[in-house]
Amino acid sequence: MSTASSSFIDRRTIIDWLGIAPFLIFALMFLIVPTLYLVSGAFFNAQGQFTFQNIADLFTPTIMSAYWISIKVSLASSLGGALIGFFLAWAIVLGGLPSWIRSGLLTFSGVASNFAGVPLAFAFIATLGRTGLVTVLMRDWFGFNLYSTGFNLLSFLGLTITYMFFQIPLMVLILTPALDGLKKEWREASEILGASNWQYWRMIGLPILWPSLLGTSLLLFANAFGAIATAYALTGASLNIVPILLYAQIRGDVLHNPNLGYALALGMIVITGLSNVLYIWLRMRAERWQK
Amino acid sequence: MPFLALANIKKSFGQTQVVHDFNMAIEKGEFISFLGPSGCGKTTILRMIAGFEQPSGGTIHIAGQDQTRLKPNQRNIGMVFQAYALFPNMTVFENVAFGLKVAGMPKAEIEKRVKEMLKLIHLEHLADRYPYQMSGGQQQRVALARALAPKPQVLLLDEPLSALDAKIRVSLREEIRQIQRQLGITTVFVTHDQEEALSISDRIVVMNAGRADQIGTPSDIYNRPTTRFVASFVGTLNIIEATIVDPAAGTVMIGDQTIALRESIADKTGGETISLALRPEAGSLSESAKGDTALTGKVVSANFLGSVVRTRIAVGKNTVSFDMFNSPDLIMPAPDEVVTLRFSAGDLLVIRD
Amino acid sequence: MKMTKFFAWFAIAVGVTYFFVPLAGTFEFSLRMRRGEYSLDAYGSVFSDVQFQQTFGFSMLMALLTIVFGMLLVVPTAYWVRLRLPQMRPFVEFVTLMPLVIPAIVIVFGYLRLYNSASYIPFTGSLLGTNILLVMSYITLSLPYMYRSVDTAMRTIDVRTLTEAAEILGAKWPTIMFRCIFPNVMSGVLSGAFITFAIVIGEFTMAALLNRPAFGPYLQLVGANKAYEPSALAIIAFAITWLSMGLIQLVSRFGKLTQSRP
Ligand SMILES: Nc1ncnc2c1ncn2[C@@H]1O[C@H](COP(=O)(O)OP(=O)(O)OP(=O)(O)O)[C@@H](O)[C@H]1O
Ligand SMILES: [Mg+2]
Numbered sequence: 014m015s016t017a018s019s020s021f022i023d024r025r026t027i028i029d030w031l032g033i034a035p036f037l038i039f040a041l042m043f044l045i046v047p048t049l050y051l052v053s054g055a056f057f058n059a060q061g062q063f064t065f066q067n068i069a070d071l072f073t074p075t076i077m078s079a080y081w082i083s084i085k086v087s088l089a090s091s092l093g094g095a096l097i098g099f100f101l102a103w104a105i106v107l108g109g110l111p112s113w114i115r116s117g118l119l120t121f122s123g124v125a126s127n128f129a130g131v132p133l134a135f136a137f138i139a140t141l142g143r144t145g146l147v148t149v150l151m152r153d154w155f156g157f158n159l160y161s162t163g164f165n166l167l168s169f170l171g172l173t174i175t176y177m178f179f180q181i182p183l184m185v186l187i188l189t190p191a192l193d194g195l196k197k198e199w200r201e202a203s204e205i206l207g208a209s210n211w212q213y214w215r216m217i218g219l220p221i222l223w224p225s226l227l228g229t230s231l232l233l234f235a236n237a238f239g240a241i242a243t244a245y246a247l248t249g250a251s252l253n254i255v256p257i258l259l260y261a262q263i264r265g266d267v268l269h270n271p272n273l274g275y276a277l278a279l280g281m282i283v284i285t286g287l288s289n290v291l292y293i294w295l296r297m298r299a300e301r302w303q304k
Numbered sequence: 305m306p307f308l309a310l311a312n313i314k315k316s317f318g319q320t321q322v323v324h325d326f327n328m329a330i331e332k333g334e335f336i337s338f339l340g341p342s343g344c345g346k347t348t349i350l351r352m353i354a355g356f357e358q359p360s361g362g363t364i365h366i367a368g369q370d371q372t373r374l375k376p377n378q379r380n381i382g383m384v385f386q387a388y389a390l391f392p393n394m395t396v397f398e399n400v401a402f403g404l405k406v407a408g409m410p411k412a413e414i415e416k417r418v419k420e421m422l423k424l425i426h427l428e429h430l431a432d433r434y435p436y437q438m439s440g441g442q443q444q445r446v447a448l449a450r451a452l453a454p455k456p457q458v459l460l461l462d463e464p465l466s467a468l469d470a471k472i473r474v475s476l477r478e479e480i481r482q483i484q485r486q487l488g489i490t491t492v493f494v495t496h497d498q499e500e501a502l503s504i505s506d507r508i509v510v511m512n513a514g515r516a517d518q519i520g521t522p523s524d525i526y527n528r529p530t531t532r533f534v535a536s537f538v539g540t541l542n543i544i545e546a547t548i549v550d551p552a553a554g555t556v557m558i559g560d561q562t563i564a565l566r567e568s569i570a571d572k573t574g575g576e577t578i579s580l581a582l583r584p585e586a587g588s589l590s591e592s593a594k595g596d597t598a599l600t601g602k603v604v605s606a607n608f609l610g611s612v613v614r615t616r617i618a619v620g621k622n623t624v625s626f627d628m629f630n631s632p633d634l635i636m637p638a639p640d641e642v643v644t645l646r647f648s649a650g651d652l653l654v655i656r657d
Numbered sequence: 658m659k660m661t662k663f664f665a666w667f668a669i670a671v672g673v674t675y676f677f678v679p680l681a682g683t684f685e686f687s688l689r690m691r692r693g694e695y696s697l698d699a700y701g702s703v704f705s706d707v708q709f710q711q712t713f714g715f716s717m718l719m720a721l722l723t724i725v726f727g728m729l730l731v732v733p734t735a736y737w738v739r740l741r742l743p744q745m746r747p748f749v750e751f752v753t754l755m756p757l758v759i760p761a762i763v764i765v766f767g768y769l770r771l772y773n774s775a776s777y778i779p780f781t782g783s784l785l786g787t788n789i790l791l792v793m794s795y796i797t798l799s800l801p802y803m804y805r806s807v808d809t810a811m812r813t814i815d816v817r818t819l820t821e822a823a824e825i826l827g828a829k830w831p832t833i834m835f836r837c838i839f840p841n842v843m844s845g846v847l848s849g850a851f852i853t854f855a856i857v858i859g860e861f862t863m864a865a866l867l868n869r870p871a872f873g874p875y876l877q878l879v880g881a882n883k884a885y886e887p888s889a890l891a892i893i894a895f896a897i898t899w900l901s902m903g904l905i906q907l908v909s910r911f912g913k914l915t916q917s918r919p
Contacts, residue, residue, distance in 0.1 A: 032742070035729060040752045041795070043794065046771065048767055051770070086730070100671075103665075108664070110662075110669065114669060120906065127856070127898050131876040132859060134880065135880055138680070145682055146681065147679075171591045177675075201356055201376070201385070205356075206450070208403075209377060242873065246861075247878050247879065263769065
């Protein structure tokens with residue numbers, strides 16, 4: 014009796030697991046194993062011996078500066094995107110603007126947040142490049158040469174401005190529902206208790222938004238950190254950021270050590286992974302008050 | 305000089321005027337209820353007292369000072385909202401401390417005051433809970449403590465009990481009233497539940513379409529409604545159409561029966577139609593019932609409602625309901641039976657709209 | 658209040674400037690091909706380019722395959738997790754979000770090392786194998802979006818009741834899947850499909866490193882070698898994205914309409 018029921022359970026369990034077997038196999042083959050392969054490869058030398066040498070070799074000036082520029086661009090564009098995106102979302106939710114502005118901006122954000130890659134680079138070259146519209150208009154109308162100020166689209170600043178084109182809309186899309194969730198009563202309750210507008214935002218509004226704000230920022234960070242198409246189309250191989258360095262390494266082993274390439278990839282995973290761990294940790298702290 | 309004075313308050317949203325020339329004088333320590341149907345403007349007036357809405361006309365004074373143009377955070381008013389509105393990211397303690405903190409009170413004093421407030425609402429043991437960990441009734445008590453902590457001049461409550469279930473509603477309203485007495489704080493309480501208003505208020509303002517129909521003590525409002533609206537909204541009054549026979553003698557005709565009123569109708573003319581109000585609990589079928597007036601009619605229906613039996617009888621064109629206390633030996637009137645309802649002439653009120 | 662409104666308009670003005678100036682700049686630039694006057698020459702040059710047609714067709718095909726096979730993978734999985742393995746939900750969701758964290762270039766790097774012609778599964782050893790690998794990589798990239806939209810659509814229908822009703826009527830598994838589940842989550846499938854399309858059509862990293870003649874690498878090539886065509890291509894790409902997003906909105910609105918009907 015008992016064996017019969019237990020074997021019945023066993024069969025059911027097996028069928029249950031068979032149901033997601035295709036997904037598990039797919040995830041293993043095309044996501045998990047390839048990643049683990051690189052991660053483990055980072056700890057072996059060409060002769061197949063275990064070593065930390067590859068990791069140590071990352072600490073050369075070229076590679077370090079590549080990481081540093083990547084981090085700077087990702088951080089700047091995600092913070093910039095978060096800030097501007099926040100204000101836009103705030104304006105359409107709480108700014109008392111006509112409702113067509115809200116729907117218009119949301120529709121546009123849906124499009125712009127997916128407008129990335131090579132065409133985005135083209136758009137900014139046509140705008141802020143040496144013969145771009147804005148550059149030319151500034152020169153012709155105001156006699157102002159943008160490039161004489163040291164500005165260069167193929168630089169940290171240029172890349173940051175370009176990335177923000179899809180970072181801002183992403184933030185708007187995620188923050189708008191979060192802002193909608195702020196109850197009018199919270200604001201009124203704080204106001205009647207004597208709080209100023211600023212005190213309301215500091216003590217109630219922002220702490221409540223904090224998880225979504227932070228989560229999106231870190232998503233934006235990872236997004237920018239791994240992006241290559243825009244940067245590559247914008248600068249060719251001239252800007253030394255990690256994804257481009259890795260691209261060159263994959264193409265032609267510019268580091269002259271395949272396993273150093275693995276270490277480079279590992280470094281990227283560690284940084285995006287860390288940003289996620291940080292996110293999860295901060296979110297748990299910020300969400301003590303949630304169900 | 306009243307403590308809280310609303311003078312000629314008007315409010316329009318766009319083209320529609322929702323509050324018309326509202327006047328109200330509230331004494332210090334008084335507990336006033338605004339009672340009225342949905343959409344009559346109760347919340348709007350409360351929000352104007354709080355400063356969330358600007359009146360389109362009129363003035364608001366508290367303790368002799370003009371508050372009409374002040375912002376909410378300059379008014380020192382406490383408010384409790386319908387949907388709790390506790391700050392979800394703060395514990396009970398932090399919620400209650402909020403008003404004190406923004407006022408810049410020293411930490412030690414905040415601690416002392418919050419403890420005092422939590423004791424007042426009997427929730428000392430939940431100080432570290434977050435709002436989501438508490439029942440609606442507990443949350444609303446915290447909201448009350450939060451509103452009272454900064455010692456406001458006036459306490460406003462906008463249907464604070466309507467989201468709670470029936471039992472808690474009754475116990476919490478007693479608690480609110482008791483705390484209000486203890487602190488002697490001037491209070492405006494908005495509700496559309498007449499029982500709630502009748503049971504805890506010093507005075508009630510019955511509102512109808514942006515106007516105060518009647519202002520008076522609960523017993524005034526219940527026993528001596530001055531308008532048809534008040535009569536029908538508070539309690540379940542019978543409205544009986546009658547034709548005046550002789551204004552001087554105070555006799556009227558209901559259907560084909562003539563009765564004498566106690567209230568004077570000498571200002572009316574013969575043949576005029578007037579409305580009379582009669583409470584369901586005022587009449588009785590028993591032969592021995594005291595009462596100088598009787599109406600005879602046919603039973604339309606008799607319904608058993610638990611503690612009372614409600615009978616509806618047809619008198620002329622009117623249908624009159626009346627309640628009898630239930631008892632095991634009560635004989636329920638049968639439909640179509642002809643019965644005589646006896647009551648005191650003093651229970652018939654003349655409605656003068 | 659006045660201040661709030663002022664700042665709100667200010668924010669919108671900044672946003673509009675930021676978003677429209679590059680688009681306007683690109684459009685203006687794309688018209689400059691003929692000297693001294695505006696013309697659509699750049700567009701003509703783009704559309705008549707054989708390589709444009711070939712690469713765009715190739716990417717369209719890849720996108721289509723990605724959508725079909727991706728949905729065949731995602732819909733049954735989401736269904737099964739909801740119905741039979743709710744305890745696996747956090748794990749499956751975590752896996753579907755991983756592609757947002759692990760950069761595409763790292764994933765494709767792993768493929769190149771793991772599935773090269775000398776390995777046990779030599780995907781990159783043949784043309785067909787490489788194309789399959791490209792589709793798989795695209796499924797991986799769009800996994801977060803596909804899974805999310807399908808799972809959201811599934812939340813609004815009661816999968817369990819639907820399944821049990823079908824089982825009582827004697828339906829077999831494939832019938833349940835293709836007759837009951839797929840049509841009912843169609844709005845989710847379609848919006849997932851369009852966003853996948855928007856991602857895949859111009860994708861660069863995977864295609865370039867797997868050496869396939871896709872639209873993304875072609876765009877990059879044009880960018881490196883021509884002056885006005887890139888702007889025209891950017892405008893075309895923007896229009897394609899807009900179209901995909903418009904279709905998503907249309908589909909979700911349609912989905913809501915059909916759901917509100919009892
Ligand atoms: N911000 C506003 N804009 C336009 N009309 C409003 C606004 N606020 C309230 N009103 C209108 O004013 C009238 C009075 O509303 P109010 O909220 O004061 O009613 P209430 O008596 O509190 O009703 P309830 O018992 O349902 O809470 C209603 O007709 C309402 O539609
Ligand atoms: Mg109200």
